[in-house]
Amino acid sequence: xxxxxxxxxxxxxxxxxxxxxxxxxxxxxxxxxxxxxxxxxxxxxxxxxxxxxxxxxxxxxxxxxxxxxxxxxxxxxxxxxxxxxxxxxxxxxxxxxxxxxxxxxxxxxxxxxxxxxxxxxxxxxxxxxxxxxxxxxxxxxxxxxxxxxxxxxxxxxxxxxxxxxxxxxxxxxxxxxxxxxxxxxxxxxxxxxxxxxxxxxxxxxxxxxxxxxxxxxxxxxxxxxxxxxxxxxxxxxxxxxxxxxxxxxxxxxxxxxxxxxxxxxxxxxxxxxxxxxxxxxxxxxxxxxxxxxxxxxxxxxxxxxxxxxxxxxxxxxxxxxxxxxx
Amino acid sequence: xxxxxxxxxxxxxxxxxxxxxxxxxxxxxxxxxxxxxxxxxxxxxxxxxxxxxxxxxxxxxxxxxxxxxxxxxxxxxxxxxxxxxxxxxxxxxxxxxxxxxxxxxxxxxxxxxxxxxxxxxxxxxxxxxxxxxxxxxxxxxxxxxxxxxxxxxxxxxxxxxxxxxxxxxxxxxxxxxxxxxxxxxxxxxxxxxxxxxxxxxxxxxxxxxxxxxxxxxxxxxxxxxxxxxxxxxxxxxxxxxxxxxxxxxxxxxxxxxxxxxxxxxxxxxxxxxxxxxxxxxxxxxxxxxxxxxxxxxxxxxxxxxxxxxxxxxxxxxxxxxxxxxxxxxxxxxxxxxxxxxxxxxxxxxxxxxxxxxxxxxxxxxxxxxxxxxxxxxxxxxxxxxxxxxxxxxxxxxxxxxxxxxxxxxxxxxxxxxxxxxxx
Numbered sequence: 001x002x003x004x005x006x007x008x009x010x011x012x013x014x015x016x017x018x019x020x021x022x023x024x025x026x027x028x029x030x031x032x033x034x035x036x037x038x039x040x041x042x043x044x045x046x047x048x049x050x051x052x053x054x055x056x057x058x059x060x061x062x063x064x065x066x067x068x069x070x071x072x073x074x075x076x077x078x079x080x081x082x083x084x085x086x087x088x089x090x091x092x093x094x095x096x097x098x099x100x101x102x103x104x105x106x107x108x109x110x111x112x113x114x115x116x117x118x119x120x121x122x123x124x125x126x127x128x129x130x131x132x133x134x135x136x137x138x139x140x141x142x143x144x145x146x147x148x149x150x151x152x153x154x155x156x157x158x159x160x161x162x163x164x165x166x167x168x169x170x171x172x173x174x175x176x177x178x179x180x181x182x183x184x185x186x187x188x189x190x191x192x193x194x195x196x197x198x199x200x201x202x203x204x205x206x207x208x209x210x211x212x213x214x215x216x217x218x219x220x221x222x223x224x225x226x227x228x229x230x231x232x233x234x235x236x237x238x239x240x241x242x243x244x245x246x247x248x249x250x251x252x253x254x255x256x257x258x259x260x261x262x263x264x265x266x267x268x269x270x271x272x273x274x275x276x277x278x279x280x281x282x283x284x285x286x287x288x289x290x291x292x293x294x295x296x297x298x299x300x301x302x303x304x305x306x307x308x309x310x311x312x313x314x315x316x317x318x319x320x321x322x323x324x325x326x
Numbered sequence: 327x328x329x330x331x332x333x334x335x336x337x338x339x340x341x342x343x344x345x346x347x348x349x350x351x352x353x354x355x356x357x358x359x360x361x362x363x364x365x366x367x368x369x370x371x372x373x374x375x376x377x378x379x380x381x382x383x384x385x386x387x388x389x390x391x392x393x394x395x396x397x398x399x400x401x402x403x404x405x406x407x408x409x410x411x412x413x414x415x416x417x418x419x420x421x422x423x424x425x426x427x428x429x430x431x432x433x434x435x436x437x438x439x440x441x442x443x444x445x446x447x448x449x450x451x452x453x454x455x456x457x458x459x460x461x462x463x464x465x466x467x468x469x470x471x472x473x474x475x476x477x478x479x480x481x482x483x484x485x486x487x488x489x490x491x492x493x494x495x496x497x498x499x500x501x502x503x504x505x506x507x508x509x510x511x512x513x514x515x516x517x518x519x520x521x522x523x524x525x526x527x528x529x530x531x532x533x534x535x536x537x538x539x540x541x542x543x544x545x546x547x548x549x550x551x552x553x554x555x556x557x558x559x560x561x562x563x564x565x566x567x568x569x570x571x572x573x574x575x576x577x578x579x580x581x582x583x584x585x586x587x588x589x590x591x592x593x594x595x596x597x598x599x600x601x602x603x604x605x606x607x608x609x610x611x612x613x614x615x616x617x618x619x620x621x622x623x624x625x626x627x628x629x630x631x632x633x634x635x636x637x638x639x640x641x642x643x644x645x646x647x648x649x650x651x652x653x654x655x656x657x658x659x660x661x662x663x664x665x666x667x668x669x670x671x672x673x674x675x676x677x678x679x680x681x682x683x684x685x686x687x688x689x690x691x692x693x694x695x696x697x698x699x700x701x702x703x704x705x706x707x708x709x710x711x712x713x714x715x716x717x718x719x720x721x722x723x724x725x726x727x728x729x730x731x732x733x734x735x736x737x738x739x740x741x742x743x744x745x746x747x748x749x
Contacts, residue, residue, distance in 0.1 A: 007419070007623050019462050031400070062435075063409065063431065063432070063434075063435035063437075064435045064436060065411070066409065066413045066432070066435065067413055067435045067436045067437045067647075068436060068645065069435075069436065131431075133679050153576035153577075153578075153579065154516050154576060154587070154592075169514055170515055171516055171574070171576075173576055173577055175578055176577055176578045176729065261718070262402065262580070263579075263580075264524075264525075264576060264578035264579060264724060264725075265578050265720040265725075266578070266581075266722045266725050267717070267721060267722050268717075268719070269722075279716055279718070280717075282406045282409055282410070282716075283405065283406050283712075283715075283716030283717070284712065284713040284716035284717055285409065285435075285712055285713060285716065285748070286429065286713065
């Protein structure tokens with residue numbers, strides 16, 4: 001938050017001659033005092049780890065250093081070594097594709113469910129919402145255990161059902177081939193994130209002005225046109241935020257992949273950025289290189305989300321303008 | 327927003343480094359309080375309850391005011407958990423059990439207190455030498471053996487009889503027996519003549535060693551992956567034969583919970599640690615009725631003697647950052663004491679002292695355990711070995727072999743990865 005907020009604030013400072021135009025009312029000091037604890041907490045909770053991470057990424061830091069041996073500064077060696085590895089780029093591409101597919105599917109399915117909910121009768125909607133809430137509230141590891149059993153090679157109900165339906169799925173391993181592995185991972189990740197999108201989307205949809213939709217209907221707009229030109233633009237800000245979150249979540253997915261890798265599949269061919277960093281760092285004891293990958297991933301996230309953030313800022317500025325015009 | 331969320335992300339990943347700043351002067355006989363709460367980590371279900379109870383009662387009787395808590399850890403992910411816990415003065419357990427092949431990772435990093443001066447009191451030359459050597463760096467010993475227990479082969483006597491098979495006496499016979507057993511039991515499709523899930527490299531390495539190969543070798547200070555030598559490849563091909571022709575286990579499965587398929591009647595032979603007997607005998611986890619049909623033997627090698635299997639077992643060590651060094655060492659002394667080790671032996675675990683080997687008894691199980699341990703080997707003694715295990719390159723290799731891939735090609739790729747990680 002801090003970084004994006006400072007952007008518009010920084011603009012007038014850079015162009016002082018424009019400054020006198022909108023005469024600013026000096027606010028009281030109290031709001032700033034109130035915001036200090038939050039800023040300090042953020043700085044400690046986020047700032048320190050990030051700085052430490054940067055520092056680690058510039059050091060040769062292994063297990064011996066973890067237990068107190070002095071760490072040697074190696075400058076950009078960790079980065080140089082990494083960027084030269086073909087494997088890192090494979091993992092990056094894999095992560096990006098996985099992220100885009102998952103974020104896209106989650107958004108489409110989640111919004112679909114949200115639209116559906118606006119058409120449901122109250123009891124049915126309550127039932128659907130309870131189901132979604134349970135899926136959302138289920139602890140990740142518990143959910144993963146269930147999913148693992150569903151797709152289990154020997155005792156899984158998915159194989160049993162497909163075999164009953166005439167397929168040759170007895171003893172079929174769903175995790176053995178990377179594509180099939182990511183199919184299962186996608187099903188699980190999407191299942192876990194749809195409720196959030198559905199609830200947020202539904203909340204936004206209830207705020208869409210009914211008059212506007214009705215007016216469009218009277219003017220002869222069909223369902224698709226009403227959705228495309230009235231409903232979606234009205235909830236655009238919400239869609240943007242949810243989309244942004246989904247992309248970030250899709251990029252940093254870890255638990256699902258890690259657990260599935262322990263259950264089966266080929267680790268090297270199914271590593272995403274999260275598990276790659278973990279296997280380098282905590283499991284492999286090479287914290288310096290792992291930190292370098294983490295910083296790289298951070299940069300990737302920023303680059304990937306920058307257009308979203310820009311759009312959101314512009315939206316906010318527009319809203320502000322509209323607000324002052326009224 | 328981006329900065330904030332990115333920060334959260336970095337926070338999650340940054341946790342790895344926490345605690346490395348405490349420059350504690352502890353280690354090496356730093357005393358600590360008169361009375362303290364001692365935390366002991368043991369792993370999995372291996373340690374029997376009788377031994378746990380004895381340890382707690384005895385320690386608390388001998389040290390009034392102090393308490394001892396046993397915290398059971400999962401074997402899965404243990405190295406990761408120790409990496410984070412042992413490096414934090416406030417979080418560290420005082421005494422930890424660690425797999426004997428995992429110990430070098432931590433002994434070379436300075437995570438354990440030096441036990442060299444206490445070795446005499448703990449058992450000295452009587453302690454299993456292979457374990458002490460594995461925990462010794464530059465003349466200093468950082469861990470002592472807890473128990474040994476190399477895997478041996480469980481088999482179904484009734485299925486052997488029905489198929490007219492006898493216990494194999496060398497490697498070729500073993501492979502043939504496994505294949506014949508699978509052929510004799512076409513139903514269910516998941517039946518295994520020899521149960522060999524794809525990720526099980528700890529079992530697979532026995533076939534590589536038996537053929538004269540190795541995982542990695544020390545070439546004048548430089549560690550080199552050795553899986554693509556002709557001997558290793560011959561061993562890996564035996565693995566492939568067993569996996570594709572004799573095993574019905576999932577090609578990418580792991581070796582956890584072998585008692586489940588065994589009790590479901592899907593296994594003719596399997597290599598498992600001795601304490602799996604306990605799981606089969608337990609009415610909750612296993613099938614006590616099946617025990618009448620269970621026989622065991624040590625995996626036979628090509629020369630007719632026992633095959634070189636992975637030396638299984640555990641070490642115990644004192645955390646270097648523990649504030650209660652003296653009390654922690656007392657706990658270690660209790661855990662290698664004759665009384666405690668007798669309780670371990672009663673549960674089928676090979677005791678940590680050579681003089682106690684007789685405690686195992688002389689039934690079929692004891693004989694198999696002693697024979698299997700007599701030719702057991704360790705993973706390469708390189709400090710970088712943990713990285714190899716952490717990256718799961720060996721699990722990957724054996725899964726690809728189970729899938730029916732080209733062994734020579736896969737072994738060459740694995741060697742490249744191993745060589746890079748060891749240096």
